[in-house]
Amino acid sequence: MKSYMLGVDIGTTSTKAVLFDLKGNAFQQSSVEYPLNVPEPGAAEQDPKEILEAVKESIRTVMKRSEIDKNALKFISFSAAMHSVIAVDKEGNPLTPSITWADQRSEPYAEKIKIQTGLELYKKTGTPIHPMSPLTNICWIREEKPDIFKQTAKFIGIKEYVFKAFFNEYVVDHSIASATGLLNIYTMDWDAEALEIAGIGPDQLSKLVPxxxxxxxxxxxxxxxxxxxxxxxxxxxxxxxxLANLGVDAVMPGEVAITIGTSGAIRTVTDKPVTDEKGRTFCYALTENHWVIGGPVNNGGMVLRWLRDEFCSEEVKIAKEQNQNPYDLITDRIDQVAAGSEGLLFHPYLSGERAPSWNANARGSFFGLAMHHKREHMMRAVLEGINMNIYMVLLALEELIGTPKEVRATGGFAHSAVWRQMVADIFGQEVHVPETVESACLGAAILGLYAMGEIDDLSEVKKMVKTRTINHPDKEKGLVYKELLPIFIRLSRLYEQEYEAIVDFQNQYTNRI
Structure with a gap:
Protein backbone atom coordinates (compact mmCIF):
# COMPACT_ATOMS: atom_id res chain seq x y z
CA MET A 1 0.00 0.00 0.00
CA LYS A 2 1.34 3.42 -0.96
CA SER A 3 1.93 5.75 1.99
CA TYR A 4 0.99 9.43 2.27
CA MET A 5 1.66 12.36 4.59
CA LEU A 6 -0.51 15.36 5.41
CA GLY A 7 0.83 18.85 6.04
CA VAL A 8 -1.58 21.19 7.84
CA ASP A 9 -0.96 24.95 8.10
CA ILE A 10 -3.09 26.86 10.62
CA GLY A 11 -2.80 30.36 9.13
CA THR A 12 -4.12 33.81 9.99
CA THR A 13 -6.91 33.81 7.39
CA SER A 14 -7.37 30.10 6.66
CA THR A 15 -6.26 26.57 7.47
CA LYS A 16 -4.76 24.63 4.57
CA ALA A 17 -4.20 20.90 4.36
CA VAL A 18 -2.14 19.29 1.57
CA LEU A 19 -1.75 15.55 1.01
CA PHE A 20 1.67 14.44 -0.28
CA ASP A 21 3.31 11.15 -1.09
CA LEU A 22 6.57 10.45 0.73
CA LYS A 23 8.56 12.03 -2.14
CA GLY A 24 6.83 15.38 -1.65
CA ASN A 25 4.44 15.20 -4.61
CA ALA A 26 1.12 16.90 -3.82
CA PHE A 27 -2.07 14.92 -4.51
CA GLN A 28 -4.91 16.80 -2.90
CA GLN A 29 -5.48 19.97 -0.90
CA SER A 30 -8.16 21.87 0.96
CA SER A 31 -8.48 25.36 2.44
CA VAL A 32 -11.02 26.59 4.99
CA GLU A 33 -11.23 30.33 5.61
CA TYR A 34 -12.28 32.22 8.74
CA PRO A 35 -12.58 35.92 9.58
CA LEU A 36 -10.19 38.23 11.38
CA ASN A 37 -12.40 40.22 13.74
CA VAL A 38 -11.82 43.89 14.61
CA PRO A 39 -14.25 44.67 17.47
CA GLU A 40 -12.42 47.89 18.38
CA PRO A 41 -9.57 50.00 16.96
CA GLY A 42 -6.28 48.13 17.04
CA ALA A 43 -7.87 44.74 17.70
CA ALA A 44 -7.26 41.68 15.49
CA GLU A 45 -8.94 38.62 16.99
CA GLN A 46 -10.27 35.22 15.96
CA ASP A 47 -12.57 32.60 17.41
CA PRO A 48 -10.40 29.61 18.46
CA LYS A 49 -13.38 27.23 18.25
CA GLU A 50 -13.95 28.31 14.66
CA ILE A 51 -10.30 27.61 13.82
CA LEU A 52 -10.43 24.18 15.47
CA GLU A 53 -13.43 23.32 13.29
CA ALA A 54 -11.53 24.60 10.23
CA VAL A 55 -8.61 22.29 11.05
CA LYS A 56 -10.93 19.31 11.30
CA GLU A 57 -12.81 20.26 8.15
CA SER A 58 -9.66 20.76 6.08
CA ILE A 59 -8.38 17.29 7.06
CA ARG A 60 -11.78 15.70 6.48
CA THR A 61 -12.11 17.31 3.04
CA VAL A 62 -8.67 16.21 1.85
CA MET A 63 -9.25 12.64 3.00
CA LYS A 64 -12.65 12.53 1.31
CA ARG A 65 -11.44 14.03 -1.97
CA SER A 66 -8.35 11.84 -2.15
CA GLU A 67 -10.27 8.63 -1.50
CA ILE A 68 -7.14 7.01 -0.05
CA ASP A 69 -7.36 4.27 2.54
CA LYS A 70 -7.15 6.01 5.93
CA ASN A 71 -4.51 3.47 6.98
CA ALA A 72 -2.29 4.71 4.12
CA LEU A 73 -1.86 8.04 5.91
CA LYS A 74 1.49 7.72 7.71
CA PHE A 75 1.36 10.97 9.69
CA ILE A 76 -0.10 14.47 9.99
CA SER A 77 2.35 17.30 10.68
CA PHE A 78 1.49 20.86 11.65
CA SER A 79 2.50 24.40 10.83
CA ALA A 80 0.88 27.38 12.56
CA ALA A 81 0.96 31.15 12.53
CA MET A 82 3.11 32.69 15.25
CA HIS A 83 2.33 35.03 18.15
CA SER A 84 -1.29 34.10 18.93
CA VAL A 85 -2.38 34.08 22.56
CA ILE A 86 -5.57 32.78 24.19
CA ALA A 87 -6.39 32.95 27.88
CA VAL A 88 -8.15 29.77 29.06
CA ASP A 89 -9.67 28.79 32.41
CA LYS A 90 -9.09 25.62 34.44
CA GLU A 91 -11.52 23.69 32.26
CA GLY A 92 -9.79 24.82 29.07
CA ASN A 93 -12.55 27.21 28.06
CA PRO A 94 -11.35 30.33 26.21
CA LEU A 95 -11.67 33.50 28.28
CA THR A 96 -10.49 35.62 25.36
CA PRO A 97 -10.54 35.23 21.59
CA SER A 98 -7.29 34.27 19.91
CA ILE A 99 -5.34 37.55 19.89
CA THR A 100 -3.26 37.52 16.69
CA TRP A 101 0.06 39.03 15.65
CA ALA A 102 -1.82 41.89 13.95
CA ASP A 103 -3.36 43.15 17.22
CA GLN A 104 -1.94 46.56 18.19
CA ARG A 105 -3.62 47.20 21.56
CA SER A 106 -0.57 46.26 23.63
CA GLU A 107 1.57 48.99 21.99
CA PRO A 108 1.90 51.10 25.21
CA TYR A 109 3.16 48.05 27.10
CA ALA A 110 5.61 47.17 24.33
CA GLU A 111 7.02 50.69 24.50
CA LYS A 112 7.40 50.46 28.28
CA ILE A 113 9.30 47.15 28.01
CA LYS A 114 11.48 48.59 25.24
CA ILE A 115 12.53 51.47 27.47
CA GLN A 116 13.15 49.33 30.54
CA THR A 117 14.90 46.25 29.18
CA GLY A 118 13.93 45.85 25.54
CA LEU A 119 17.22 45.12 23.79
CA GLU A 120 18.61 42.86 26.51
CA LEU A 121 15.39 40.86 26.73
CA TYR A 122 15.31 40.51 22.94
CA LYS A 123 18.86 39.14 22.95
CA LYS A 124 17.72 36.33 25.28
CA THR A 125 14.40 35.52 23.64
CA GLY A 126 15.06 36.29 19.96
CA THR A 127 11.66 38.02 19.70
CA PRO A 128 11.73 41.80 19.13
CA ILE A 129 9.62 43.78 21.59
CA HIS A 130 6.49 44.67 19.63
CA PRO A 131 2.67 44.54 20.04
CA MET A 132 2.66 41.32 17.98
CA SER A 133 4.31 39.46 20.86
CA PRO A 134 2.34 37.27 23.29
CA LEU A 135 4.54 38.77 26.04
CA THR A 136 3.14 42.26 25.45
CA ASN A 137 -0.39 40.96 24.90
CA ILE A 138 -0.34 39.14 28.24
CA CYS A 139 0.75 42.44 29.83
CA TRP A 140 -2.21 44.10 28.11
CA ILE A 141 -4.63 41.47 29.43
CA ARG A 142 -3.19 41.84 32.94
CA GLU A 143 -3.65 45.62 32.98
CA GLU A 144 -6.76 46.09 30.82
CA LYS A 145 -8.68 42.88 31.64
CA PRO A 146 -7.76 42.16 35.28
CA ASP A 147 -10.82 39.97 35.93
CA ILE A 148 -9.91 37.72 33.00
CA PHE A 149 -6.26 37.67 34.04
CA LYS A 150 -7.21 36.41 37.52
CA GLN A 151 -9.32 33.59 36.05
CA THR A 152 -6.67 32.47 33.57
CA ALA A 153 -5.14 29.04 34.18
CA LYS A 154 -3.06 28.99 30.96
CA PHE A 155 -1.97 31.35 28.21
CA ILE A 156 -1.73 29.32 25.00
CA GLY A 157 -1.46 29.73 21.23
CA ILE A 158 -3.82 28.43 18.58
CA LYS A 159 -1.86 25.23 17.86
CA GLU A 160 -1.83 24.46 21.58
CA TYR A 161 -5.61 24.89 21.61
CA VAL A 162 -5.93 22.37 18.75
CA PHE A 163 -3.60 19.82 20.34
CA LYS A 164 -5.42 20.13 23.69
CA ALA A 165 -8.65 19.28 21.86
CA PHE A 166 -6.99 16.31 20.14
CA PHE A 167 -4.87 14.87 22.98
CA ASN A 168 -6.05 16.58 26.18
CA GLU A 169 -2.57 17.97 26.90
CA TYR A 170 -1.08 21.46 26.84
CA VAL A 171 2.09 21.23 24.75
CA VAL A 172 3.96 23.86 22.74
CA ASP A 173 6.78 23.19 20.31
CA HIS A 174 10.07 25.04 20.65
CA SER A 175 9.44 26.88 17.37
CA ILE A 176 6.12 28.45 18.37
CA ALA A 177 7.46 29.07 21.89
CA SER A 178 10.51 30.89 20.55
CA ALA A 179 8.18 33.45 18.94
CA THR A 180 6.35 34.32 22.18
CA GLY A 181 8.99 36.58 23.71
CA LEU A 182 8.85 34.31 26.78
CA LEU A 183 11.38 31.59 25.85
CA ASN A 184 15.10 31.84 26.49
CA ILE A 185 16.51 30.55 23.19
CA TYR A 186 19.82 29.55 24.81
CA THR A 187 18.46 27.53 27.75
CA MET A 188 15.33 26.44 25.81
CA ASP A 189 13.23 27.09 28.91
CA TRP A 190 10.80 29.83 29.86
CA ASP A 191 12.76 32.98 30.69
CA ALA A 192 12.45 34.15 34.32
CA GLU A 193 12.71 37.87 33.48
CA ALA A 194 10.09 37.64 30.73
CA LEU A 195 7.73 35.75 33.06
CA GLU A 196 8.20 38.40 35.74
CA ILE A 197 7.39 41.18 33.26
CA ALA A 198 4.27 39.31 32.15
CA GLY A 199 3.26 38.62 35.76
CA ILE A 200 2.84 34.88 35.26
CA GLY A 201 4.52 31.65 36.32
CA PRO A 202 5.81 28.78 34.14
CA ASP A 203 2.83 26.68 35.25
CA GLN A 204 0.59 29.07 33.30
CA LEU A 205 2.31 28.11 30.05
CA SER A 206 2.33 24.85 28.13
CA LYS A 207 4.88 22.05 28.38
CA LEU A 208 7.84 22.70 26.04
CA VAL A 209 8.55 19.95 23.47
CA PRO A 210 10.78 19.56 20.37
CA LEU A 243 8.50 25.78 7.76
CA ALA A 244 8.07 28.08 4.75
CA ASN A 245 11.88 28.23 4.49
CA LEU A 246 12.06 24.45 4.67
CA GLY A 247 9.26 24.10 2.10
CA VAL A 248 11.05 26.22 -0.52
CA ASP A 249 14.45 24.56 0.05
CA ALA A 250 16.11 27.51 1.80
CA VAL A 251 17.80 25.66 4.67
CA MET A 252 21.48 25.74 3.71
CA PRO A 253 23.90 28.61 4.55
CA GLY A 254 23.46 31.59 2.24
CA GLU A 255 19.97 30.60 1.05
CA VAL A 256 17.37 33.28 1.72
CA ALA A 257 13.60 32.98 1.34
CA ILE A 258 11.31 35.94 0.70
CA THR A 259 7.63 35.45 1.42
CA ILE A 260 5.12 38.14 0.51
CA GLY A 261 1.44 37.51 1.00
CA THR A 262 -0.79 39.83 3.00
CA SER A 263 2.29 40.69 5.04
CA GLY A 264 5.82 39.53 4.28
CA ALA A 265 9.11 38.23 5.62
CA ILE A 266 12.67 37.49 4.66
CA ARG A 267 14.45 34.61 6.41
CA THR A 268 17.52 32.39 6.39
CA VAL A 269 18.63 29.35 8.40
CA THR A 270 21.62 29.12 10.77
CA ASP A 271 22.94 26.25 12.89
CA LYS A 272 22.71 28.17 16.18
CA PRO A 273 20.75 31.11 17.67
CA VAL A 274 21.82 34.48 16.22
CA THR A 275 20.49 37.85 17.38
CA ASP A 276 21.15 41.38 16.15
CA GLU A 277 22.93 44.00 18.28
CA LYS A 278 20.42 46.59 17.02
CA GLY A 279 17.37 44.38 17.63
CA ARG A 280 16.17 44.40 14.02
CA THR A 281 15.78 40.66 13.35
CA PHE A 282 14.04 37.69 14.97
CA CYS A 283 15.54 34.30 15.83
CA TYR A 284 13.19 31.30 15.99
CA ALA A 285 13.79 27.56 16.38
CA LEU A 286 13.13 25.01 13.64
CA THR A 287 14.95 22.02 15.16
CA GLU A 288 17.69 21.71 17.76
CA ASN A 289 20.24 22.26 14.95
CA HIS A 290 18.33 24.70 12.74
CA TRP A 291 17.44 28.29 13.64
CA VAL A 292 15.62 30.73 11.39
CA ILE A 293 16.63 34.39 11.53
CA GLY A 294 15.05 37.23 9.59
CA GLY A 295 12.46 39.93 9.78
CA PRO A 296 8.71 40.20 9.11
CA VAL A 297 6.98 43.20 7.56
CA ASN A 298 3.35 44.18 8.10
CA ASN A 299 3.01 45.83 4.73
CA GLY A 300 3.08 43.41 1.82
CA GLY A 301 0.16 42.45 -0.38
CA MET A 302 -2.26 44.34 1.88
CA VAL A 303 -0.71 47.60 0.59
CA LEU A 304 -1.17 46.46 -3.00
CA ARG A 305 -4.80 45.76 -2.16
CA TRP A 306 -5.10 49.31 -0.75
CA LEU A 307 -3.63 50.58 -4.03
CA ARG A 308 -6.20 48.57 -5.96
CA ASP A 309 -9.13 49.85 -3.91
CA GLU A 310 -8.10 53.50 -3.69
CA PHE A 311 -6.23 54.21 -6.94
CA CYS A 312 -7.24 51.60 -9.50
CA SER A 313 -11.01 51.74 -10.03
CA GLU A 314 -10.37 51.92 -13.79
CA GLU A 315 -8.40 48.65 -13.79
CA VAL A 316 -10.93 46.96 -11.52
CA LYS A 317 -13.77 47.97 -13.86
CA ILE A 318 -11.98 46.70 -16.98
CA ALA A 319 -10.99 43.47 -15.25
CA LYS A 320 -14.59 42.82 -14.27
CA GLU A 321 -15.83 43.46 -17.81
CA GLN A 322 -13.16 41.19 -19.34
CA ASN A 323 -13.22 38.55 -16.58
CA GLN A 324 -9.55 39.21 -15.73
CA ASN A 325 -7.56 39.49 -12.52
CA PRO A 326 -7.35 43.23 -11.68
CA TYR A 327 -3.85 42.74 -10.27
CA ASP A 328 -2.65 41.62 -13.71
CA LEU A 329 -3.87 44.89 -15.21
CA ILE A 330 -2.35 46.89 -12.34
CA THR A 331 1.09 45.29 -12.67
CA ASP A 332 0.94 45.70 -16.49
CA ARG A 333 0.35 49.43 -15.96
CA ILE A 334 3.16 49.57 -13.39
CA ASP A 335 5.54 47.88 -15.83
CA GLN A 336 5.08 50.76 -18.29
CA VAL A 337 6.67 53.24 -15.85
CA ALA A 338 10.47 53.54 -15.62
CA ALA A 339 12.29 52.04 -12.64
CA GLY A 340 12.42 54.53 -9.80
CA SER A 341 9.07 56.12 -10.75
CA GLU A 342 10.95 59.20 -11.97
CA GLY A 343 12.07 60.11 -8.47
CA LEU A 344 8.89 59.29 -6.53
CA LEU A 345 9.31 57.28 -3.31
CA PHE A 346 6.65 55.62 -1.17
CA HIS A 347 7.07 54.43 2.41
CA PRO A 348 4.52 51.60 2.75
CA TYR A 349 3.82 51.79 6.48
CA LEU A 350 0.02 51.83 6.33
CA SER A 351 -0.34 49.57 9.37
CA GLY A 352 2.73 50.42 11.43
CA GLU A 353 5.78 48.27 10.82
CA ARG A 354 7.70 45.40 12.26
CA ALA A 355 11.17 44.86 10.75
CA PRO A 356 13.44 46.66 10.46
CA SER A 357 12.14 49.60 12.55
CA TRP A 358 9.72 47.73 14.88
CA ASN A 359 7.62 50.88 15.15
CA ALA A 360 3.88 50.40 15.54
CA ASN A 361 3.41 54.16 14.98
CA ALA A 362 5.08 54.19 11.54
CA ARG A 363 2.88 55.66 8.80
CA GLY A 364 3.00 55.75 5.02
CA SER A 365 4.02 58.64 2.80
CA PHE A 366 4.87 59.69 -0.77
CA PHE A 367 8.06 61.72 -1.17
CA GLY A 368 9.28 63.60 -4.22
CA LEU A 369 5.82 64.12 -5.73
CA ALA A 370 5.99 66.69 -8.57
CA MET A 371 3.80 67.98 -11.40
CA HIS A 372 5.16 65.46 -13.91
CA HIS A 373 4.02 62.50 -11.81
CA LYS A 374 0.86 60.69 -12.86
CA ARG A 375 -1.27 58.01 -11.24
CA GLU A 376 0.89 55.30 -12.83
CA HIS A 377 4.00 56.71 -11.12
CA MET A 378 2.26 56.49 -7.75
CA MET A 379 1.21 52.91 -8.53
CA ARG A 380 4.77 51.86 -9.32
CA ALA A 381 6.18 53.76 -6.34
CA VAL A 382 3.86 51.79 -4.02
CA LEU A 383 5.18 48.45 -5.27
CA GLU A 384 8.77 49.69 -5.18
CA GLY A 385 8.26 50.92 -1.61
CA ILE A 386 7.11 47.49 -0.44
CA ASN A 387 10.21 45.90 -1.97
CA MET A 388 12.65 48.59 -0.77
CA ASN A 389 11.42 48.12 2.79
CA ILE A 390 12.01 44.36 2.56
CA TYR A 391 15.46 45.08 1.13
CA MET A 392 16.18 47.11 4.29
CA VAL A 393 15.51 43.92 6.28
CA LEU A 394 17.94 42.05 4.02
CA LEU A 395 20.61 44.67 4.75
CA ALA A 396 20.22 43.94 8.47
CA LEU A 397 20.46 40.20 7.76
CA GLU A 398 23.60 40.70 5.67
CA GLU A 399 25.35 42.17 8.71
CA LEU A 400 24.77 38.81 10.41
CA ILE A 401 25.26 36.28 7.57
CA GLY A 402 26.93 38.13 4.68
CA THR A 403 25.56 38.48 1.14
CA PRO A 404 23.13 35.68 0.29
CA LYS A 405 24.06 33.12 -2.37
CA GLU A 406 20.49 32.55 -3.50
CA VAL A 407 17.07 34.18 -3.04
CA ARG A 408 13.97 31.99 -3.23
CA ALA A 409 10.47 33.44 -3.55
CA THR A 410 7.22 32.21 -2.10
CA GLY A 411 3.79 33.65 -1.37
CA GLY A 412 1.29 35.44 -3.57
CA PHE A 413 3.87 37.82 -5.05
CA ALA A 414 5.75 34.89 -6.62
CA HIS A 415 2.90 34.55 -9.14
CA SER A 416 3.60 38.05 -10.52
CA ALA A 417 6.45 38.28 -13.05
CA VAL A 418 6.55 42.09 -12.68
CA TRP A 419 6.81 41.89 -8.89
CA ARG A 420 9.48 39.16 -8.96
CA GLN A 421 11.53 41.11 -11.49
CA MET A 422 11.35 44.24 -9.35
CA VAL A 423 12.68 42.26 -6.36
CA ALA A 424 15.54 40.92 -8.51
CA ASP A 425 16.41 44.45 -9.68
CA ILE A 426 16.28 46.04 -6.21
CA PHE A 427 18.13 43.18 -4.51
CA GLY A 428 20.63 42.76 -7.35
CA GLN A 429 20.08 38.99 -7.03
CA GLU A 430 18.58 36.17 -9.04
CA VAL A 431 15.14 35.29 -7.69
CA HIS A 432 14.33 31.57 -7.85
CA VAL A 433 10.69 30.50 -7.76
CA PRO A 434 10.18 26.89 -6.61
CA GLU A 435 7.54 24.53 -7.96
CA THR A 436 5.67 24.08 -4.71
CA VAL A 437 2.03 24.04 -3.70
CA GLU A 438 2.01 25.43 -0.17
CA SER A 439 5.49 25.94 1.28
CA ALA A 440 4.46 25.78 4.96
CA CYS A 441 2.43 22.60 4.40
CA LEU A 442 5.31 20.98 2.50
CA GLY A 443 7.74 22.16 5.18
CA ALA A 444 5.54 20.56 7.85
CA ALA A 445 5.45 17.31 5.90
CA ILE A 446 9.24 17.26 5.43
CA LEU A 447 9.76 17.94 9.15
CA GLY A 448 7.39 15.01 9.74
CA LEU A 449 9.57 12.74 7.59
CA TYR A 450 12.57 13.84 9.66
CA ALA A 451 10.68 13.19 12.92
CA MET A 452 9.61 9.73 11.75
CA GLY A 453 13.15 8.78 10.72
CA GLU A 454 12.26 8.56 7.04
CA ILE A 455 15.03 11.06 6.19
CA ASP A 456 18.27 11.72 8.07
CA ASP A 457 18.71 15.39 7.22
CA LEU A 458 16.48 18.30 6.24
CA SER A 459 18.69 18.89 3.18
CA GLU A 460 16.75 16.00 1.61
CA VAL A 461 14.25 18.72 0.68
CA LYS A 462 16.46 19.45 -2.36
CA LYS A 463 15.22 16.22 -3.93
CA MET A 464 11.61 17.34 -3.49
CA VAL A 465 11.62 21.02 -4.55
CA LYS A 466 12.36 21.98 -8.15
CA THR A 467 12.81 25.51 -9.52
CA ARG A 468 9.99 26.72 -11.78
CA THR A 469 11.51 29.95 -13.01
CA ILE A 470 14.38 32.37 -12.35
CA ASN A 471 14.28 36.18 -12.60
CA HIS A 472 17.65 37.73 -13.42
CA PRO A 473 18.43 41.29 -12.23
CA ASP A 474 18.48 44.09 -14.82
CA LYS A 475 21.76 46.00 -14.32
CA GLU A 476 20.46 49.35 -15.58
CA LYS A 477 17.41 49.27 -13.35
CA GLY A 478 19.61 48.12 -10.51
CA LEU A 479 21.75 51.24 -10.85
CA VAL A 480 18.63 53.42 -10.57
CA TYR A 481 17.61 51.67 -7.35
CA LYS A 482 21.13 51.99 -5.93
CA GLU A 483 20.76 55.76 -6.22
CA LEU A 484 17.30 55.85 -4.66
CA LEU A 485 17.73 53.34 -1.83
CA PRO A 486 19.98 55.55 0.37
CA ILE A 487 17.37 58.34 0.10
CA PHE A 488 14.58 55.88 0.99
CA ILE A 489 16.53 54.66 4.04
CA ARG A 490 17.52 58.14 5.27
CA LEU A 491 13.92 59.35 4.99
CA SER A 492 12.58 56.38 6.94
CA ARG A 493 14.90 57.35 9.80
CA LEU A 494 14.05 61.05 9.61
CA TYR A 495 10.31 60.35 9.67
CA GLU A 496 10.65 58.32 12.89
CA GLN A 497 10.82 61.59 14.81
CA GLU A 498 7.33 62.55 13.63
CA TYR A 499 5.44 59.25 13.57
CA GLU A 500 4.28 59.51 17.18
CA ALA A 501 3.10 63.10 16.65
CA ILE A 502 1.02 62.26 13.58
CA VAL A 503 -0.46 59.19 15.28
CA ASP A 504 -1.45 61.33 18.28
CA PHE A 505 -3.18 63.74 15.89
CA GLN A 506 -4.92 60.89 14.05
CA ASN A 507 -6.18 59.45 17.34
CA GLN A 508 -7.44 62.85 18.50
CA TYR A 509 -9.15 63.42 15.17
CA THR A 510 -10.85 60.01 15.36
CA ASN A 511 -12.08 60.78 18.88
CA ARG A 512 -13.56 64.10 17.71
CA ILE A 513 -15.77 62.42 15.12
Missing part, protein backbone atom coordinates in the same frame (compact mmCIF):
# COMPACT_ATOMS: atom_id res chain seq x y z
CA UNK A 211 9.23 20.27 16.97
CA UNK A 212 9.65 16.57 16.11
CA UNK A 213 7.47 15.34 19.01
CA UNK A 214 4.95 12.63 18.11
CA UNK A 215 1.43 12.04 19.44
CA UNK A 216 -0.85 9.06 18.94
CA UNK A 217 -4.19 7.62 19.99
CA UNK A 218 -6.45 10.53 19.16
CA UNK A 219 -10.03 10.09 20.36
CA UNK A 220 -11.66 7.63 17.92
CA UNK A 221 -14.73 9.88 17.65
CA UNK A 222 -12.55 12.80 16.49
CA UNK A 223 -10.61 10.51 14.16
CA UNK A 224 -13.81 9.24 12.58
CA UNK A 225 -15.04 12.82 12.21
CA UNK A 226 -11.91 13.68 10.18
CA UNK A 227 -11.83 10.43 8.21
CA UNK A 228 -8.49 9.29 9.65
CA UNK A 229 -7.28 6.33 11.66
CA UNK A 230 -7.18 6.83 15.42
CA UNK A 231 -3.68 5.28 15.28
CA UNK A 232 -2.21 7.81 12.83
CA UNK A 233 0.84 9.69 14.15
CA UNK A 234 0.58 13.45 14.73
CA UNK A 235 3.78 15.53 14.54
CA UNK A 236 3.52 18.79 16.49
CA UNK A 237 5.64 20.63 13.91
CA UNK A 238 6.83 24.24 13.95
CA UNK A 239 5.81 27.79 13.12
CA UNK A 240 4.81 28.80 9.59
CA UNK A 241 7.79 31.08 8.93
CA UNK A 242 10.37 28.41 9.73
Missing amino acids: TTSQYKDIDPILADEMGISSEVTFIIGANDGC
